[in-house]
Amino acid sequence: MKKILLSFSLIMLVLSGCTNTTKDLDQKPSIIVSFYVIEDLTSQIAGDYFTVLNLLPAGTEPHGYELSTQDMVTLQSNPNLIILGNGFEAWLEDAYTTVKPEDAQILNLSARLDPLTNELGLVDPHIWTSPRLLKQMIQDIQDYVSKLDPEHASIYTQNAEQMIKRIEAYEAETLDAFKARERDVFVVQHPAFAYLANDYALNMVSIQAPGHEGEADAARVTAIINQIQTQSIPVVFYSDLLDSDLANTVALDANCQTAQLYTIEFLTPEQEAQGLDVIDLMGANLHALSQALQ
Numbered sequence: 689m690k691k692i693l694l695s696f697s698l699i700m701l702v703l704s705g706c707t708n709t710t711k712d713l714d715q716k717p718s719i720i721v722s723f724y725v726i727e728d729l730t731s732q733i734a735g736d737y738f739t740v741l742n743l744l745p746a747g748t749e750p751h752g753y754e755l756s757t758q759d760m761v762t763l764q765s766n767p768n769l770i771i772l773g774n775g776f777e778a779w780l781e782d783a784y785t786t787v788k789p790e791d792a793q794i795l796n797l798s799a800r801l802d803p804l805t806n807e808l809g810l811v812d813p814h815i816w817t818s819p820r821l822l823k824q825m826i827q828d829i830q831d832y833v834s835k836l837d838p839e840h841a842s843i844y845t846q847n848a849e850q851m852i853k854r855i856e857a858y859e860a861e862t863l864d865a866f867k868a869r870e871r872d873v874f875v876v877q878h879p880a881f882a883y884l885a886n887d888y889a890l891n892m893v894s895i896q897a898p899g900h901e902g903e904a905d906a907a908r909v910t911a912i913i914n915q916i917q918t919q920s921i922p923v924v925f926y927s928d929l930l931d932s933d934l935a936n937t938v939a940l941d942a943n944c945q946t947a948q949l950y951t952i953e954f955l956t957p958e959q960e961a962q963g964l965d966v967i968d969l970m971g972a973n974l975h976a977l978s979q980a981l982q
Contacts, residue, residue, distance in 0.1 A: 717836070719768040722777045723750045724954040725816045726770050726797070728966045729826055733847045734833040737840050741766070743780070747954055749929060753779045760787050767791045768836060770829065773798030776813035795832040797825050804882050806898040816952060818883035819859055819970060823852050851967060858971030865978035874980055875916060877935040878927040880951045884973065890981075895924075895938055909938060916942040923980040925949045928956070947980065949973050 718739045721727045727742040734740070743759050744750055755763075763769070764787035771777050773796040801821060803811045815821045830848035834841035872890050879894035895904045895912055915921070921944060926935035928950050939946045950969040959969070 717768065718766045719770060719833070719836075720763060720766050721769075722771045722780060725952055725966050726772065726825075726829075729851070730770060730829055730833070732851055732965070733826070733830050733844050734837075736843075737837055738768075738833065744954070747956075750776070750779075750953055755779060755783050763787045764789060768793050770795040770797065770832065772796075772813060772815070774803055774811045774813040774815070793832075793836065795828065797828055800824075800828070804886060806879060806882070808898050810898060812879075812882050812898075814880045814951070815883050816966070817881050817970070817973065818887050819855050819974065820887050821883055822966070822970060823855055826851050826855075854967045855970065858967070858974050861971070862974045862978040865982065869978070869981035871919060871921065871981055873915075873919060873921060874923070874925065874977060875912060875921055875938075876925045876927070876949060877932070877938075878930055878951070880927060881925075881949060881973075884977070890977075895934055904934065913938055913942045916944055921980075923947045925976070925980070927951050929953060947976050949976060 716737060716739045718741050719730055719734065720741050720743060721730055722742075723744050724742065727740055730738070731740045741762060743755070743762070744753055760783065763784060767789040769784075769792060771780065771794065776798075798813070798815060801815060801824065803813075803815075806812050816825060826848050830844050833844050837844075866888050873893060874885070874890060875893045875895065877895050879892065879896060879898050882892050884890075885892040893912060893915065895909060897904065897908065916924070916938070921942075923945050924935045924939040924942070925947055926932035926949075928948060932946065935946050950973055952966055952969045955964065
């Protein structure tokens with residue numbers, strides 16, 4: 689990142705001279721977004737009237753990404769930016785101060801929300817796993833786009849309302865199951881679902897401690913296996929972003945099943961081929977979780 693920042697000012701003139709911006713190629717104004725969830729929501733709300741540019745290449749895990757020089761050019765050339773906030777875009781925040789346009793219009797989707805903290809006391813950024821907060825994100829994006837383009841505000845409002853109705857339909861499908869649940873605890877391999885748990889007053893137990901993507905501490909794993917057996921927890925959830933070996937091992941030792949919860953940080957090629965989006969995967973999470981609590 690430091691190399692990019694140091695060299696950026698030296699090569700900007702060259703790149704700006706030989707690179708057409710999106711504005712040159714497409715008369716629609718652009719909105720820059722920081723990862724897939726925001727890209728999908730913004731495209732559904734404003735895609736007919738804005739070009740939505742995702743800084744992350746398709747299939748890229750967002751936490752460790754580093755901006756390219758072309759990313760820096762894109763950021764400098766386009767004033768409209770939507771980020772998640774809560775430290776999720778650590779790879780963006782320092783670099784953006786170098787290239788931030790004077791007329792920048794930035795939407796921080798976490799700014800008006802009350803964040804949760806993990807067991808290390810760090811802010812959990814995964815707000816989009818919550819149906820309630822996903823609806824708030826949609827509303828905030830709709831408001832932001834409407835201010836950029838008041839002429840089509842009624843269209844953006846209609847698009848957002850349709851998306852929120854879809855979320856509420858998924859919630860309605862699982863509401864009875866959540867009300868009739870036999871337990872309040874669910875076990876996950878990766879701690880990305882605290883906001884989803886908070887929506888339904890559930891307790892998420894994570895095999896991996898926050899900030900650890902590999903093997904979990906042996907004592908922690910043993911304690912969780914004992915909890916699964918004692919409380920007859922039927923399922924260990926693994927994440928679509930990580931190898932499921934750890935979840936499979938715990939489930940085997942605890943004599944229970946495994947199932948998937950989607951972190952929704954990007955779509956797989958199979959999901960794209962099926963025409964799925966953020967709301968569909970959120971609905972799949974609701975269904976899987978509600979079934980596991982029976």
